[in-house]
Every structure is written in C-alpha cells, then in structure tokens.
Amino acid sequence: MATVAEMRERLRRPLAAELASGCADRVVSGGVEKLLASPLASPFPVVREALRGYAGLDAVRREQALKTALASLGGQEKEKAAPRPPLRQAVPTADPGERLPVDAEITRLDTGPGGARKLQALGLHALRDVLHAYPHRHEDRRALPDLSTVEEGQKVTVEGRVVSKARRTPRPNLLVFDVTLETPSGGRVRASWFNQPWVERHLKDGARLVLTGRVKKFGRSVQLGVEHLETVEDAQGSLSTGRIVGVYDSKDGISQEFLRRAAHRALQAAPFDDYLPAHWRQKYGLTDLADALWGIHFPTDEGHLERATNRLRFDEYLFLELRVLLQGEDAVLLGKRFQATGEDIARFETALPFSFTNAQRRVLLEITDDMRSERQMARLVQGDVGSGKTAVAACALYLAVRDGYQGALMAPTEILARQHYTNLIGYLSKLDVRVGLLIGAMTPKVKLEMQTRIAEGDVDVVVGTQALIQENVRFDNLGLAVVDEEHRFGVMQRRRLLAGRPDVLVMSATPIPRSLALTAYGDLELSIIDELPPGRTPVETKLIQDTHRQQAYGFVMRQIREGRQAFVVTALIEENENLEALAATQLADDLKVILPEARINLLHGKMSAAEKEYVMDRFRAGEFDVLVSTTVIEVGVDVPNATVMVIENAERFGLSQLHQLRGRVGRGSAQSYCVLIAGEHSKKTRQRLKIIEGSTDGFVIAEADLKLRGPGEIRGTRQSGIPDLRLGDLSSDVEIIERARELAKHILAHDPRLEHPRLQYLRSELQNRSQSVAFREVI
Incomplete structure (x- = not known):
C-alpha cells in the first residue's frame, strides 16, 4: 500500500505538468476533476477544494488554483529547496506596459507558464508573428436579447439568469445536465451539457451566465448545445464573450482563450511603427496599423473589422508586389530603344493574309510605346486560343529587326517551337527576315551551324526551346525576346535569355484572371487580346x-x-x-x-x-x-x-x-x-x-477555376512565387491589387532600393515578410 508521501508525489506530478502545459486541462486523462475524484486525492482535501470546478474556470483562475494546490502539496517549497541551475540565461519577460521591439523573441511576452512553448509549436517565434497570426474567422458573441428569430444550427451567444436545473441519463454512460435560462427580454432557453458533471456543481440557482453554442429548435422551445460558458462577473472584460471574437488556427492542447490572451498581450506590447506614411494612407483610404491590428484581433464592431481587414489585405498585396518588382537586378532596367514607326507596322500588316483586329491593334500600340521607351519592356500578352498573339509578337520582332537587332522566341516544347517557326516564316519571309530554328533534337553538326550563324548575326529571328539559353549560344545583338507560355520555364531560365537586357514580351494562351496575372506576373505590364478574328466559329x-x-x-x-x-x-x-x-x-x-x-x-x-x-x-x-x-x-x-x-x-x-x-x-x-x-x-x-x-470565354472560365481551386492549383504556388495569403482572395481582389501595385510602382520609381530614412520601417517589414534569404539580399 502506498504511503501518503508517495501518493502526494503521484498527485503532484500531473498537476505540475498541467500547470507547465498552460492549464488546458488536457494533461490528465479525463481531466483534472477526474483525478481529484480518484482515491489518490482523498488524503488531500485542501487540493480538492482548491481545484473544485476546475474545468469551468478560465485559464487565469486555473493557474491560480493549481499554484494553491501545489503549494499545499509542498511542490513549490520542494523546488525552492533544490533549485536547478538554468541551462541558459532566461530572457526576462516584459513588464506591464513595456513596449517591445516587433522582432522581440516570444519569450519576452508574458503568456503564462509554458505559453512561449505553445506559441512556438504554432510557428510563432517573435512578437510580429503573433501580431500577424490573424484569426481565420470571427464569431459574434455579443449577447442576443431574443432567440425567436434564430435559425436551426446557428451559433449564438445569450445572456440570462439560471431559473432551474435538472440532470438526466437518457441512456447508460450519458449524463445530460440541463439549465433553463431566462433572458433579459423574458424569453427562456434550455442549455445542455453532456457528460460534464462539474457544471452542475459550479452553477448556482440565480447565477447570471453568458453562453455560446449552437441552436436546436423543438417547436417553439429553443435548446443550446453549450460550447463556451462564462458568468457575468467573469465576462466583464472577457476576451472570449460579449464581443466579436476571433477564432485562430490551433492544435490540440492550445486553447482559443490562450491564443486570444497572447494576441491581447502582444498588442499591448507592440510599438506600432506604421510603415505606411499618413499621406499614403489618406490617398488609399487606409486606417493606421495600430487600429488595423487591434481591429483584426479584437474588433469593437463590424465597421472596425472591415476597416482592419481592408488595411491588412492591402498590405499583403503591397508587399507581394514590392517583392515581385524587386526580383530583377534593379527595379527599373534600361533596355533597347526602337524606332517602331507606323510605316513599319503598316508594311508588316500589308504582308499578312488578314487584317489585325481592334484588340490586336490596341495591344500592338501598348507594345510599341514600350519599345520606343528607353526603359526595358517587360509585358505579358494574354489572349485566348486563336486570338492572334503570335501575329502581334511577329510584328514586334519585325520592328526589332528593322532597327538592326536580333529577335528570339522561346517555346516550352519542340512541337510548339517548330509550329512557331513555321508561322514566323509565313509572317516574315516576304519581308526579307531570316528565321532560324534551334532545338535539342537537332544533330550536333546542324546545331553548331545554327549557333555560329546566331553569333555572327546571319539570323534575324531565332525560334527555339531551352536550347536558346545554353551557355554556348551567343547572340550578336539581341534586342527583343519573346517567351511563350512563360510559366513552363523557371525564373532563372528566363533570366539567362535576358542577360543582355533585351525588351521582353511574354505570351500566354492560358487565360489567367487579372488578379492572378497582377501578382504571379507582377513584374510585367499586362495586355489582353480579348477579341477573336472574324469568321471563327465557337466550338x-x-x-x-x-x-x-x-x-x-x-x-x-x-x-x-x-x-x-x-x-x-x-x-x-x-x-x-x-x-x-x-x-x-x-x-x-x-x-x-x-x-x-x-x-x-x-x-x-x-x-x-x-x-x-x-x-x-x-x-x-x-x-x-x-x-x-x-x-x-x-x-x-x-x-x-x-x-x-x-x-x-x-x-x-x-x-x-x-x-x-x-x-x-x-x-x-x-x-x-x-x-x-x-x-x-x-x-x-x-x-x-x-x-x-x-x-467559350477563357477568362470567364479562368475566373471560375480560380474561385474553385485557388491560385496554387492553377499555376503552382511555389512556381508563381505567390505566398499563402492570410486575408487576400485572388478571386475577388482585383481592385485592391491594382491599387497596391500602383503604390508599389510609385515607391520604387522614386526610391528603387528603399533607402530613404522615411522608408526604413517599410524596408524592414518587407525583408521580414520575404521568405527567401536570397531575396533579402536584393534590398
């Protein structure tokens, strides 16, 4: 038979583990109250009294109760008698009211015993991580005075006074505890708990409660399956009821109450240095950062939540656009400058067996404006199957050749490269443009001959696959590079073709929603051929x-x-x-x-x-x-x-x-x-x-595909460089993306490396949000 000392130690260990794990009532199988009901706790009435109703307490009161119980068992005295030297110097937590740097380790934040470890288990290692770990949804837990209009299955919060209690056992091993609550309007609702005997001991007749749960209707009567309980006294200043409440991504053993408390403490400690100056916030109708972060975690009302979401969503896209625009060697590159005269365009069109559509003419004007500029053209031309993208690209290549430059067209497959080669010969041979083909399937002798002709300038336009970016391919004077179906190439592959800073035209017959094009191809201007040539019959x-x-x-x-x-x-x-x-x-x-x-x-x-x-x-x-x-x-x-x-x-x-x-x-x-x-x-x-x-509209279909599957499924998130968006929704955010892109381009046009002192917070935030170390070195 165990001695009292042995029983004390067997009881002390699980209670100490419960305290260390953050008081989530998950360490002990069946919960702390089941442990207290066992013979193990019989010799220790002080412990049983201190922990009575433990499951119904909030985390703070659980912590106090555990400390009292452990003190009665001699746990704290034992630790004092035999202190262990720390393995490393403990980081002091911040004092109440003290501001912390946004990059401060999470151990500096006072989140209770084991709190830092739980946050780290969720991937939250710094103060900024907690601030930007937004709730994935919000619940309205403001008390409803009247339940007559609620729907079956709806989650609601009610406040009322306990007017009756009852227990029942409808079947073996099922204990149901019912409480009838009278709301301030005089209505009544029955709240039920299943196999939670502590609730009966905890609730007194006449107690004022705030309950959250899902509604079940039986005729005119309303029953609530309770998910969250607080007394009115506890609810004063509560983070989990009486307000719009955030629900966070979590894992077993880490409660929502703990995460709300951690977010609240992070907000209290945050410095809130806003990386967007006031004049930009005013121009784009954005609230300040402090208001946004408080509003996403603890909104005062629906308007506050909307205001917060709008600002933080804008920030997501702004940093995404800045990152994409900065991925080149410089934010703005000098390219070739072409004459691109109207006479040359007319000469090219005259040689065609058809006339350009209005959409082709519009896109060609956008291209030629870029070609005349000293800035390097970087433009994406989108068009549905059969819209005439290749003819537009052929005209641009002709304009480059007229000015003494070479052109290149890179395709993802040899089949497609051969097809482009045949089409370009049809478009350009009448205009005395020499077109060559370079693909991997050629014999070494033929390949070497073509490489020699390219290097000596004996070929005006070269069509090929990845063979064009091999180390032994040298252009005499590359002025324009056309990349077809660019998403099938890696970023570095495209860079090798662009080493001489030619103007760049990217073509895609895969219709991409505008929002996705502005992010996945954020470093490119966007042109869309949205008209099919006359006479084409829809499939x-x-x-x-x-x-x-x-x-x-x-x-x-x-x-x-x-x-x-x-x-x-x-x-x-x-x-x-x-x-x-x-x-x-x-x-x-x-x-x-x-x-x-x-x-x-x-x-x-x-x-x-x-x-x-x-x-x-x-x-x-x-x-x-x-x-x-x-x-x-x-x-x-x-x-x-x-x-x-x-x-x-x-x-x-x-x-x-x-x-x-x-x-x-x-x-x-x-x-x-x-x-x-x-x-x-x-x-x-x-x-x-x-x-x-x-x-048959590819863009309509692409938008539907984006809504159904998300951007990662359509292009491959890692390949496109689009991170997981916490708040943004590419299927509906075109307007906000365009505004964020406008600001990003404005910022980099005036300060390409974000070196101005006013932009230090923006630069720092961009570096911290960038996933790649290599990218951080760019700025």
Missing part, C-alpha cells in the same frame, strides 16, 4: 456521362466519314509517365475495337521528341483519323482538319486545362466539337463541368 461543347460513351464515339465516326479528324485525350492518373503511357495505350486499343473503320495512332509523354514530332506530322498530313493522347497536346498543337476533341474522365482536369484542350480543335473553318466524358456523376462535378459546357 460546341457537350457534357455526357461515361454510360453514353458509345454515342460519343458514334459521333466521332460520323465526323471521320466526312473527312475530318479527332483528338481523344485521357487524364493523367498520377505523376507517373509509365502509368500515363499505359492508360493512353489501353484507350487506343479500346478504340480500335469501338471504331474498327478508323485509323488510330498514339502520342504520350514517354515518347522522344523526335517520335512525337513524327506522329504529329503524320496527323497533320491526314495519314490517320484519331490521335489518342495525354495532355502532351495541351498547348500549341495546330491541326486545322481536326474537328472533334473527346476528353475522357473530364472531372480529373481543371477548368482552364479543359479549355486549353478544347482549343486544339476549331482551328479551321469547319464547325468543331468538344465532348466531355465524366466518369464521376456527382452533382458537384456536373456543376463544375457545366461551366465549360456553357462558356
């Missing part, structure tokens, strides 16, 4: 379930009999080229059974570049009817006679990717069709795919 799109596949392929066969061709695309099941090739091969074999009259061939990622090019050349020449492919053909493949695109398991693709695939047909004058075959039949999937069925 008809039909969504069907896989149970109707036979009908889809019957339609394909009818098109083949009329002399047309078809693409059939299979989804990438996972990031595995072997499985991808297997899936495509299996589909091709299946179609040979379903379509015995059709000539069928195959294209997939395991093929070499030469094999892919051979298959595509044969398909363009009409040597077979159906090309079964993976997403290799997503970008740039041009086969005018192909009028049908069938996409198997369409639900596995994003909307923008489906739109790109659909753009592979409709390249000629004949009516074209896209059939989406859905293997999943859920309502959510059908609603998503209906967006593609109902719209």
